[in-house]
Amino acid sequence: MNPVYDGTDLFHFDDEISAEEHDIVRRVRAFVRDDLLPVINEYWERAEFPFALLPKLRELGIVGTTIDGYGCPGLSTLATGLVSMEMARGDGSINTFLGVQSALAMPTIHRYGSDAQKERWLSRMARLELIGAFAMTEPDHGSDSARMETNARKVDGGYVLNGAKRWIGNGSYADLVVIWARDVSDAQVKAFVMEKNADGTYPQGYSPTVITGKVGKRAILQPNINIDELFVPDENVLPGITRFRDASRVLEASRIGTAWEALGHCIAVYEIARKHALERQQFGRPLAATQLVQEKLATMMGGIVSLQSMCFRIAQLTDRGQATGMMSALLKRDAVRVARNTVRDARDLLGGNGLLLENHIARHLTDVEVIFTYEGTDSVLTLLVGRSLTGMQAFTAE
Incomplete structure (x- = not known):
């Protein structure tokens, strides 16, 4: 069995990695070597996301990482870390894309969504048929996210959201976005899943503008998002989040x-x-x-x-x-x-x-x-x- 840490395993960490985890690492490493590294500099220099790599990424069977069921791979905790390590050995932008999908958007839905919501979204996200985003950071609230100002007002059939978000990976092309906002009725932070319209456009009130001029992670698109009277139906509110x-x-x-x-x-x-x-x-x-x-x-x-x-x-x-x-x-x-x-x-x-x-x-x-x-x-x-x-x-x- 080829070691995971070839030349960098002075303390024999490879002994702690199972055969199944080795196989996952080999698949990801081959993707990085054969598909990612030959093209990533071109995308990085142009500040473009390499959508052409998504079919190969889907074939790896790693999207959703530790989530078990709903078409997700149910990877071990160690395998999940090793996947992140291997992706970053190739490129940080692609690792961030996978992190937003598998470590932020999907786990939030899996942990806090209803059974119907999990069935509706997770399996398609695992197949990368749906791309997710996680909208928490705001222009004036990064480290102090608990003070977020984006708000949600209850109306008939759902909520109306107003505010702004910043540095939201995948947020300019995501099919669904987990938006964190403060419910004005009880001042508690909750999560609302905005979906694209059936024709692939964004609903009125959701306006992303990709941030340009970055010196790092240039191949992951991160927009500013203006949220103006955006309606999210009741069935898209994650019920497990109350604070x-x-x-x-x-x-x-x-x-x-x-x-x-x-x-x-x-x-x-x-x-x-x-x-x-x-x-x-x-x-x-x-x-x-x-x-x-x-x-x-x-x-x-x-x-x-x-x-x-x-x-x-x-x-x-x-x-x-x-x-x-x-x-x-x-x-x-x-x-x-x-x-x-x-x-x-x-x-x-x-x-x-x-x-x-x-x-x-x-x-x-x-x-x-x-x-x-x-x-x-x-x-x-x-x-x-x-x-x-x-x-x-x-x-x-x-």
Whole structure:
């Protein structure tokens, strides 16, 4: 059996991966190698989403990850993390697309939707016949999402929503969007599923505008969304959500996925940097024969091993029901810090060549800058961990 961590498994994490999980990794890795990497730079440079890859992505049988039933694969917690790692080794934008679909939109419906809603949407989402989006972040409320201003007003047969959302992955072409809004009747945050019309257009009141000029994750489209008197019928309100804390449970799980993504970026750039150091001749010998380069490679490997340790451990704790919000906050915070340093060292090792898309490190470098911010900024996650350690709230002066 070929190891998952070929050349980066110093602590034998591969021994913890089952034969079934190995098979999943091999399928995803083949997709990344044969279908994704040959074309992604072109899409990334043009800031376009590679819709042409969706049929191949569908064939992998991974959409929906841990959800069991409704046509979803019911992957193990570890397999789900490994999928995120492998996708990120190829490209962060595609990993984000899959994360929005499988780690945000679908789990929200599965956890909080009615049986009828699950039957109606999940199997088609697993086949990528329906693309989902998760609309929580607002122009003035990112880290403080609990203060969201988008509101929902009860009317005959449903709700009318008003407000604005920002940085909503897939939100400019999604077939359904989970919109988080505050019910004006009780001031509680709830979730409303907006669907496209039968002709493929968006209903009146939903207006997405793709954000341009991004330096990272350029192949995932993230729009600003204006919501103006948007009607959502009663049957599209997720009944299991009654307060913002319900949303937090979904976000805690997605932070763990971001840590696995950080690990994928680290492994990808380490492999590229090591190969370059062995092949590149400077001053009559390979770069790898110099002390400074070996120090960088050793530091990069140390970061990879630390992330492997945390990611594998959180998978075990999740399966035991012992994972906590503090754990996911600390994991995501430290994983992306390690990734940030690792991609910078890799870029430095390649010199000017590290700036070229053809060598892939530039994409990983800027994509890590993106994950440094989403699913909880470094500062906010630090304060979440600090509150857990001290029992004291330090977010505001209130």
